Ligand SMILES: O=C(O)CCC(=O)C(=O)O
């Protein structure tokens with residue numbers, strides 16, 4: 358989804374709306390009843406079952422080769438992936454596969470806990486005050502909002518001193534430690550990618566990496582997609598672009614479902630064990646002055662298998678301005694986006710996501 362914390366980070370939902378939003382999808386799925394109308398896609402342009410027609414395949418990039426002196430061909434692939442796809446599957450990223458398995462297993466264990474156990478970390482207080490962090494589902498801001506068929510756990514991971522441990526699960530017991538380590542690992546992978554981005558644009562190596570200072574935000578979003586009886590009518594996650602600067606995802610090892618929009622078609626992101634999926638967010642699209650693309654993507658629901666993803670969103674310090682790098686503006690490539698404070702962009706995105714609009718469009722010059 359949008360991924361990041363809006364400001365303020367706690368909102369009281371209106372009467373009527375809270376009934377729409379306070380049910381967990383897992384409960385709905387277990388009840389065996391049909392999906393409530395609030396989950397049904399009403400927009401005819403958003404056909405769910407449009408099967409991918411294309412033979413285009415999501416690029417796979419070897420991160421280790423990118424940094425080596427003989428990695429020129431990999432750099433060409435990398436640049437093309439960022440410009441024409443806005444995402445790629447990263448292999449040789451340096452995180453041991455046994456650790457990635459642990460992250461996925463613990464996440465599954467959490468979602469399989471009894472409801473009362475998970476509710477201890479709920480994002481909804483007294484059934485109406487919606488907190489951005491914690492376990493639950495979408496805040497409902499509008500009567501005509503279409504909800505998504507997933508429950509999630511959403512946690513600020515960095516800066517470390519701003520963590521809200523009240524909503525960090527203590528069950529499974531190693532959950533917190535593993536998330537802490539995964540956050541550090543993701544940060545290392547992020548730095549590797551940001552340096553490689555600078556290199557392919559022939560810029561100073563640290564020009565992107567230095568934007569992510571110690572106040573930069575990293576959020577984890579654990580998405581759980583229960584079985585859905587009507588995947589033809591309901592999205593696991595509706596089409597959106599990420600408002601982050603960069604998103605690094607650990608996807609389910611067995612069940613696909615994520616699709617990316619490419620050349621006016623939906624392309625499946627394949628199951629690819631031990632890889633990480635790297636998605637450019639609006640932040641990097643803006644900083645790169647539109648050279649790198651923040652792609653539209655969505656998750657289709659599944660009537661036979663549940664699915665899980667662990668998503669790490671990176672954004673700048675909320676107080677920092679988001680704007681194109683000076684080095685990427687000239688007469689041939691004029692500035693394409695207005696300057697906006699990161700926290701204002703995120704707040705806007707939060708509103709636009711509920712309305713089904715794309716935030717980036719409001720900042721184009
Ligand atoms: O679950 C997935 O595969 C994608 C999740 C996603 O796009 C998001 O959380 O922003």
Ligand SMILES: [Fe+2]
Pocket residue numbers: 358359597598599654
């Ligand atoms: Fe996303």
